[in-house]
Amino acid sequence: MTMIQALRSAMDVMMGRDPRVVVFGQDVGYFGGVFRVTEGLQKKYGSSRCFDAPISEGGIVGAAVGMAAYGLRPVVEIQFADYFYPASDQIVSEAARLRYRSAGDFTAPLTIRMPCGGGIYGGQTHSQSPEALFTHVCGLRTVMPSNPYDAKGLLIAAIECEDPVIFLEPKRLYNGPFDGHHDRPVVPWSQHAMGRVPEGHYTVPLEKAAVFRPGQALTVLTYGTMVWVAEAAARETGIDAEIIDLRSIWPLDLEAIVTSVKKTGRCVVVHEATRTSGFGAELAALVQEHCFYHLEAPIARVTGWDTPYPHAQEWNYFPGPDRVGRAMRQAMEG
Template identity: 85%
Template sequence: MLTQTKDSKVESSAGATKPMTMIQALRSAMDVMMERDDNVVVFGQDVGYFGGVFRVTEGLQAKYGKSRCFDAPINEGGIVGAAIGMAAYGLRPVAEIQFADYFYPASDQIVSEAARLRFRSAGDFTCPMVVRMPCGGGIYGGQTHSQSPEALFTHVCGLRTVMPSNPYDAKGLLISAIENDDPVIFLEPKRLYNGPFDGHHDRPVVPWSKHASGNVPEGYYTVPLDSASVFRPGNQVTVITYGTMVWVSECAAREAGIDAEIIDLRSIWPMDLDTVVNSVKKTGRCVVVHEATRTSGFGAELAALVQEHCFYHLEAPVERVAGWDTPYPHAQEWHYFPGPDRVAAALKRTVEA
C-alpha cells in the first residue's frame, strides 16, 4: 500500500496492522530492520538483557544474540564514538542514550565527528547511525532526566533531528532513520511511550486521532524523514509543533472551540517548510508550541521562518508557547510544561488579534 502524503514525498507501508504503543512500535522497527539487515546493531546502557530502562529493546537480545543487541558502559562519549566507528566501517548502529539529558558528554563526538564525517572525508565515508534518546518530562525526573534539547541538534549541519508524536510515525520514521546514510538524532517523548493522552496529566486517555492511528503495520514501512503531517485540519490559526505538544495543542484547540490547523513537524530538521508555509498562508495566523525553554528554543527559528515566508499573509503576530527559562523544576514540572490552558490562551489571543 502506498499513501501519498505530499507531491514528492510518499509513505510506504505493507502488511497487517495491530494496536501498538510507541514503545512497541519502536521495538518493532528495530526488530524489522535487524531481521532484514545483519548490519543493524543495537546497543547502549541496559538495552540488552534488561531491555532498556523503558523496555523499548526488550527481547531483541534474546532473538538476535549478544553480538547484535548488547549493553554498553555508562559512557555516552564511548557509546557514540563506537557507533561512529561502526557506521564508518559499514554497520548501521542504533545507539541508545538512556535519557536525552545525558548526551552532553558525547556532544563532541556527535558534532565534530558524526555530523562532519561525510564532508571531512569528501564523501569517502558516511555515518549511517541513529542515536535514540528519550526526551522531555512527565516522570518527575528532575533536571537530569527531563530536558528537551532538540534545538541544540538542529544547529549542527549534517545531523537530522526527528521527534515522533504517535506509534505509526515512530516506527516508520525509525526505519527511515536506520536506512539513512547520515546520522539521525531520534528523540522519543517519554510522555507518549505508553499511549495517547488528552493533554492533561490527570485525564484518561482518548482514542488516537484519525491520522495518528494506534494501528501500526507489523512489517516493514517507512515515513519520510523530511515530511510534516497535517495532524488536524483547520482554518482559523496554524499551530506548528511536534512530539508531546501535538496532543497538548489538539486538546487546547478542542477545549477552546478554535478551528486550529495543527502541523506535526515529525522531522524537526531538516523540516518540511512547504507544509508550514502553505498552512500559515491559508490561516493567516500562527502559534508555535514546544516543551523546551523559550529562549533560543526551536520555536524562535520557526517564528523567523514564518515571518520570512508568510509576512504579507499574517493577520497577527506569531506567538510562542514554551517551557520556562529556568532550570527544570522537579516538583513543578506540570506547571513548567505548556499545558492546554496556556496554549488555548495563545490561540484565542492570536485569533482575536
C-alpha cells in the same frame, strides 16, 4: 501498538532484514532498556547484535561512529536525552562532519535514540528537551514522532538513512493514549493518531511534516507531545486550528509550514523546551520571512520556562492546553 512497541518493532524489522544493524547502549541488552524499548532483541538476535555498553556516552557514540564508517548501521540508545552532553563532541565533531571531511568517502549512517521531555518527575537531569541544540549542527538530522505509527516508520527511515539521525522519543507518549492533560482520564486514540501499526517494513519520509488536524482559523506548529496538547487546546477553545506536526524537526518541511500559514493568516508555535533560543524562535523567524504579508496577527510562542527543569512543578513548566488555548485566543483577536 504503544510507541514503545512500535519502536521495538522497527528495530526488530531492521535487524531481521539487515545484518549490519546492531543495537547497543546502557542496559539495552539483557534488561531491555530502562523503558523496555529493546526488550527481547538480545534473546532473538544474540549478544553480538544487541548488547550492553559501559556508562560512557562518549564511548557509545564514538564506537558507533567507527562502526558506521566501516559498514555497520548502529542504533544506540542514550538512556535519557539529558545524558548526551558527554557524547556531544563525538556527535558534533565526528558523526555530523564525517561525510564532509572525507569528501564523501565515508558516511555515518547511525541512529542515536534518546527519550526526551518530562512526564516522570525526573527533574532537570532526566527531563530535558534539547532538540534545538542538534538543529544547529550541520550534518545532523533531528526527528521527534508524536504517535506510534510515525514512530516506527520514522525509525526505520532513520536506520536506512546515510546520515546520522538524532531520534528523540517523548517519554509521555511511550505507553499509550494522552489527551493533553495530566489530570484527566485517558481517552481513546483517534484512528489518525494510532492508525494500525503494520507488523512489517514501512517508512515515514524524513523531512515531511503532517497535517495532524486540518483547520482554517490559525496554524499551530509543533511536534512530539505538544501535538496532543495543541489538539486538546483546539478542541476546548473551539478554534478551527490547523495543527502541523513537524515530525522531522530538521531538515524542516518549510513548504508545509508556509502553505498552512498563508492559508490561515495566524500562527502559534508550541514546544516543551526552554523559550530562549528554543526551536520555536527559528520557526517564528521562518514564518515571518516567508509569510509576513499573509499574517493577520503577531506570531505567538508557548514554551517551557527559562529555568532549570523543576522537579515538583513540571506540569506547570511545560505548556498545557490552558496556556496554548490563551495564545490561540489572542492570535484570533489580533
